Amino acid sequence: MSSSVAQLLPVLAAAEGGLNWHGFFFLLFALLACCLAVAVVLADNVVRMAFYLVLSLGATAGLFFLAGAEFVGAMQLMIYVGGTLVLLIFGVMLTAQEPFVSIKTPVRDKVLAGLVGGALLAVLIQAALSGPAWSGSAAEGGGGVALAAGQPSATPLGMALVGIRVDGDVASGEKSPEDGQVRSGYLLPFEIVSVHLLVVLVGAAYLARSKRRKSSGGQGADLSTGGMR
Amino acid sequence: MEVQSDLGATLSTLLGLAWLIPLGSFAAILFFGPKMGPHGRNSAWVATAAIGASFALSLFAFGTWMVAHPPQVVDHHGAEHHGAEHGEGEHHDGAHGGDDHGSGHGDAGHEEHSSWSPPRGSGGVPATFARFADDAAAAEQHAAGEGGHEHDDAAHATAGHSSERPAYSGDWYSLYRSPTLVLSIGWYIDSLTVLLFVVVTFIATCIHVYATGYMHDELHDITDHEVTLASGGHLHRPGRYSRFFQGLSLFCFSMLGIVIAGNLAMVFVFWELVGICSWFLIGFSFERTSASTAANKAFIVNRVGDFGMLIGLMALWGSLGTLHFGDTVSVDADGHQVVQPGLFSLVRPAENGHALQVPDGMVVAAASDRVASIAAGSSAEAAAAEVAGEVSEWRAMGMGNWLLVVAGLGIFCGCMGKSAQVPLHVWLPDAMEGPTPVSALVHSATMVAAGVYLTGRFYPVLTPDVLVVIAYIGAITLFIAATIALVCTDIKRVLAYSTVSQLGYMMLALGVGGWVAGLFHLVTHAFFKSLLFMCSGSVIHACHTNDMRRMGGLLKKMPYTGWTMLAGCLAIIGAGVPFVIGFSGYYSKDSILAQALLFRQVNPSHAVLWYAAAGGAALTAFYMFRLWFMTFLGEPRDEHVAEHVHESPAVMTAPLVVLSVMAVIAGWSLGPLGVANLLEQARPLGTADGLTGGGLLTAAVTVPAEAASHADSIHFTATITAFATAAAGVLLAAAFYVWRLVNPAAIATVLRPVHTFLENKWYFDEIYDWIFVKPAHGIAALASANDRGIIDSIIHFFAWASRQLAAVDAWMDRVLVDGLVNVLAAATWSTGLRLRSIQTGRLRQYVMFIVVGTVAIFLLVSMMFSTTVASP
C-alpha cells in the first residue's frame, strides 16, 4: 500500500518506505481548508457558508498544529472558530429572513471575479514558488525537526507578550536577555491590543444596541430611518 | 536656634495659610458662588468659615508667639524711679522682669551671629529665617547705660530686651531674581504682624457674621429706589449676595497680604489689590451714580498717593537694590552663607548701633559725579575700594540725605492716600456709599489702617524731616476732619470723618515719635470704629435712612445697638477714670497725647501739634456724643421712621456685643500681657532712642524717645487734659442735644459762615474741581478738538485715498484674479462631474479595483525590477 501511495504522491513517502504521516495530514488539512474555502464562495445559503468557513478555519488550525504552532492553532480554534464564528452565526440568524438568506449575484460579476481572482492566485503562487529557500528547507536544515518536535510554543509566546524573548538565540544559549541583543518583546502591542479589544467591545455593543428611541422621540426616529435614505 | 527657626517656619506656615484661605474662599465664590444654595445663600457661610478659619489660625499663631516670646512688662509709671527724664531713657522693667527674661535672654545672649539657620528648601526656593537679635547692639546699649544711666541687673536685662527684637522673614517664592532685584512673595513676621493678623481676622469675622444678616436683602431681587431709569421706573435687579462676600474674601486676602508682606514690592501689589477691592465694594450698587462715582473717586485719589509711593519705591530700589524689609540669607556656590541686608539693616546697620544713617547706596547714588571721577582714574577694584573709603566722609557731608527723605515722603504719600490724610482724605466720606459692613471693615478698621501700618512698618527708614511732615499732616487731618464731623447730619459720614480724624491722630502719634502709641491706637480704633459702624449700620437697617435728624429715641427700641454704640463712643473719646481704668481708647489716646506733649516740650516751636491733639479730643467727644444723643435719646423726630423701627436680628447684634467687649478691654493689660507690651516687642531696632535731625524741610527737630512720655509729669498732664477735653465735649453735646440749654440751630445761624464752610467740608471738593478737574476737562477739550479737527481729517484723507486705490485693486481682483480662479474651479468642477461616476458606491466593485490594482502593481514591479520578490 505504502509504495503505491508513494508513487502517486511522493510527498507522502517516507525514507523507510512507509507512510509519511506529516505529509498525509498536511495534504488532508490543506485540501480540507482549500476545498471548504471554495465551498464558502460557491454556497448560496449564508448559514452553510458559515458552516464551511468554520470547517475551513478548523482545518487551518490543524495546519498550524502541523507547523509546530500549537498555541496559535489552539487560539485559532478558540477565538476564530469558537468566538468569531459564533458571533457570525448570531448575525446570520438575527438577520436571516427568508428573502435575504441567499441573494443572487449576477453571473457577469461571478465571471469577472473568477478572472480577477485567478490572476491574483497566479501572482501569489508565482511568488510562493519564487523563493528557492522556501521549499524543502527542512531537508537542508538537519536538526530542525528534532528541536521542533519538543519545542513548546506557549511559554515563549507568553513571555514574548509580556516583553521577554526567550526563543531563538536565547534558547540556544548564544545570547542572554541581559545583553540587550535579543529581539524585543511585544508588551506594548499586547497592551494596545487589549485596550483595542475593550474599545471594540464597547463600540460594538453601542452600535448593535436596539434602537428603542423610535417610539419615544419623533426626532430620533426621523434621523435613524429617514436620514439614511 | 533651630527651635527659633522652626518657630519662623511654623508662624509663616500658619499665617500664610490664614492669608491664603480667604483667597480660596474668593475663588470658590467667584466660580460657584451663585450655585451655593438658593440665591447663593451659602456663599456667606463659605466666606465666614474661611475668615473664621483664618482667625483660628491667626489665634494659634498668636498663642505660639506668646509662648515663644512672652511680652515683657513695660512699666509706664516706673520710669521716674529710673530717671527716665533723660530724653532717650530706656524703660526699665524694675523688679518683676527678671525671671521673665531668664529664658528669653538666655537664648538671645548666646546666639551671636550663629543665629542663622541653614536654609531649607521649600518648593525649591531658599526659605531663610533671619532673626534680629544682635549682640553688638546689646553691647553698645549696655555701654551707653553704663555711661549715662544708673545701671543694675534689671537694666542689663532690659538692654538685652530692647536689642532683642524677635522677627522672622523669608521668601516663599521668587517671582524674579537678578543681581539687582529680587521680587518675591515673602513674609516678615514680628509681633506687630501677628497682632494685626488677629485683629484683622477677628474684626473681619465679626463683620462677616454681621453682613450675613445685613445683606439679606440681596438674597432676592431688589428694586433700587435710588436709581431711576430712563423709562421713569426704578431699577430692578437680581440680588448680589454672593458677589458681596466674594469681595469681602478678596479684601481680607489683600489686607492680610499687606500685613504679612516681606518686601515693599509685595506690599505695593497688595496695596493696589486692596484699592481694587475697595473699588468693588464701594461700587457694590454700581447702578447708583453716587456709588459708582464714589468708587471711582476713591480709586483715583488712591492712585495719586500711590504715585508718590512708586517714587519712593524707585528711590529705594534705585539706590539700595533691595525692597526686602528683613535680611535675606542664602547659600552661595561655596556653601557660605551670604547675608543680603534688607532695608532696615541698611538704614539702621547693626555696626552703628541701629542708629539711623544714610545707607551707602544712597550716598554713592547722591555722589555719583564723584564716583564717576574716581572710576575714571583707576581700575575697577581700586575705585571700589576708594569709594568705600570715601563713603563715610560723604555721608558726613550730608550726601544722600535728600534721597532718604524722598523715599520716606514717597512711601508716606501712599500711606496718605490709603489712610485718607489731608489733602487726599476726600474719598473716604464718599466711600460711605458702600454697604455698611464694607464701611465697617474696609473704611474704618482695616484698609485705611493699612496706611498707618505701613508708616509704622517703614518707621526705621523715616528721617526727622519726614516725621515732622507726618506729624503736621496728621494734625491738620485730625483737626479738619473733626470740624467737619461737627456739622454732619448723615450718621455714617460723621463716623467717616471721625475715622479720618482718628487716622490723623495715629499719624500725628507716629510723627512725633510715638510708634507704640500710634499703632496702639490703630488696634483699639479698629475695634471700636468697626463697632460704631456696625451699630450705625444696625440703625440704618432699622430706620432705612442715614439722616440723624429723622432719628431719635431709639434706645428703647434698639437696646443692644444703643448700649453697644455707647460703649463705642466712650471708647473713642477715651473715657475712663483717670489713672485707674478706662475704655480701650483711654489708653491709646492718652499715650498719643503724652507723646505730643513731650514733643512740644522738646520742640517748643511745634506746640501747635499738641493743641491740635488736645482740641481734637474735645471735638471728638462732642461730635460722637452729638451723634449718640441725636440718635438714641430724646423723642423720635420722625414718626414715620420711628414706628417701624426694630432691633436687628441676633446675627447682627451678636457681633456688636462681642466687639463692644473688645472695645472696652482691648487696651487693658494683664500683667505683661497687653497690646502695648506686645507692640513694644515689635518696636523697630534703634527707634527706642530719640532722633535728632532735619534741616532739609524744617528746622532741626528732636523726635523724643517714646519711653520718656511715660514719665509721670508728662503722663499726668496728658491724662488730665484728655479727660478734661473729653468731658467738656460730652457736656457740651449734652447741653446742646439732651438738656436743650442751647439751640443748635441758633448757634448755626449765628455762625452762619463757619457753619456753611464746615458743611461744605472746607470746600475741598470744590477746590479740587477747580484746580484739577476743570483744567483737565479743558485740556481734554483741546485735545479732542485737535483730534477731531486735524488728525481725523488727515486720516480721512488717507482713507479716501486708500478707497480709490482699493477700487482699482478690486477691479483687478474681480476680473483678473477671480477670473483665473473661476476658470480653475470650473475645470475642477467639470472634472469632478465626470469622475463621480467612478464612485459607484458598490462595495464589491471597490474590492475588485483593489485586487486589480494590487496585481497590476505586482506585475509592474516584477517587470521593472528584475529581482524576485523573495530574494534568496
Place this chain on the structure above:
Amino acid sequence: MAEYLIQTVGLPGWLTWSLLAVLSAVLILNLMAGGALVFIWAERKVSARIQDRLGPTRTGGSFGWLQSLADGIKLLAKEDLMPEGADGMLFRVAPYVSFCASFAAFIGLPFAFDMVGLRLNVGVFYVVAVLGLEVFGVILAGYASASKWSLFGAMREAAQVVSYEVPLGMCIVVPVMLAGTMDLVTIAEKQAGWFTNWYLFHDPFTFVVFWVYVTCAVASVNRAPFDLAEAESELVAGFHTEYSGLRWSFFFMAEYSSMFLVSGLAAVLFLGGWNGPVPIATLLGLSDGTGESTGAIVRLLGLANLLGKATLGVLIMMWIRWTLPRLRIDQVMTTCLKYCTPIAAVMFAGAMTWLWVFPGGVLNLDDGSRRPGEIREGWLEGPGGRSTAVSDAPVDDAPALAEIAEVSK
C-alpha cells in the same frame, strides 16, 4: 509500548505509530460510548433515588444494569425523521459536529501519566477550545431543524456557552499560573504527593476558584440548572426537538462525554489528576514519586484514580440536576456576568498575590532549587531542572516528524 513494537516485534516505525494512534482513538471512542451508557443508567438511578423512587429494576438484573443498552438498541431501531423545511445537509451533520468536538477534546485529556491521546504543551487551552466547538453543532442543529423551539434553544445555548467561556477560562488560568505550564500532564504531576498538594488546597483563592469552575462547567455543558437550551417546559426539547434515533443519541453521547470531560479536567486541574489523596504507590515503594519511573501497575492505579474522580464529578452534576430548579435565562446570564466573572477575576488576582507573597507555599516545603513563581517548563529550567516536558515523544505527531528527520538524512 512504541519501543516494544519497534524494537522487539520489528514493525516499521510508521506502522507502529499508526497502530498506536488507532488504538488511542478506539479506546477514547469506547470510553465515550461506554461512559454514556453507564452514566445514563446512573442518571436514572440517581434521579430515582433522589425522588424517592427505585428507577430501572427489571432490565438485566435487579438494578436494571442493561437499561441503557436496551435504550440504545431502541434508538438504533428508531426511524430518523427530518422536518420538511429543514436544511438537510446541516441537519445531518450537526450531531456529528457536536460529537467530534467532544471526541477531539478527549485527545488532549490525560488519564494517567503518559496515558494521553496527544500530549500537547497547550493541553488545557486545546481542550477548552475544542470543547467550545460543541456549541457549534447545537447551533447548526437548531437552525437546520426549521423549528422555532430548536432555534430558540440554539440561541440560548449559544449565548450561554459563549458567556460562560469567560469565567471558565479565568478559572482555568489559575492552576495554569500555579503550575507555570498549560501542559495537563505536567500540571497533574505538580500535584503529586499528599492531597494537600492539590491545587484545590493550594490557597484560599484556588479553593473558591474551584467552585466557580464547577458552576461554569455545569453551565457550559448545559446541565441543569443551566439547561435552558432544552428546557422541556418551554421549548419542548430545545435544539433536539426534531431529532430522533441515532442522531439524537449522538447528541446525548456528546453531552455525557462533555460532562465526563469537564469533570476529568477539574480532576486534573484542581484535584491532583491521577495522584490519589494518599501517595500509596510511593509509600509502598512502587514509585519514587515522579511520573516517568512508574510501572504499569502504578499507571493503572492512576487511571482508576482519575476515572473515579471524574465519575464523582459527573455524579455531583447529576445530584445538582435533580436538586435545583432551572434558572431563567436572565438569571443564567446574571450568574455568569455578575457573579462568576467578577469572583473569578478577583480570585485570580488573589491567587497571583498569594503566589507572590508565598512563592514556595505557606510552609515553603520546596527544596529551594527553583522558585515556583518562575518559568517552570522543563526545557527552560536549565540542566539542573527536572525535565518532564520533553522526556517522552508525543504519541501522535512524532512518527511523522521522525520520518521527516529520516528523510532529511
Place this chain on the structure above:
Amino acid sequence: MNLLSDPVGVSHYLIVGAILFTTGIVCMVVKRNALGVLMGIELVLNGANVNFVAFGSPVLRGEQASILGLDGQLMALFVILLAAAEAAVALAITLNFYNNHATVDVDRADDLKG
C-alpha cells in the same frame, strides 16, 4: 520544482495561504450578503495567517534562527485577535445597516455614490 515530490515546506503553506486569500477575495467580490463579505474578510486574514505561521515555523524552515522565528506566531496571534475585534464591529455595523435598510445586501449600501 515539484511540490508533490518535495517534503512539506514553506512553499506548500504559502500556496495554501494563497488559495485561502484568493478565495476570500473572490468571496468578498461575489457575495452580495454583507455577512458573506465578512466571511471573505475572515478568509483573507486566515490566508495571511497561514503565511505568517509558515514563515515562523521552525519545523518548516529547519533552522534555529529562522527569519521570523516566534515573531510569525505572534503576528498570527495579533491577527487573530484583531480579526475577532473586527468581526464584532463589522457585525454590529451589519446589524445597524439591517435596522436601517431592512436588508443586508451591500449593493444597496450606495447612498453616497457619486
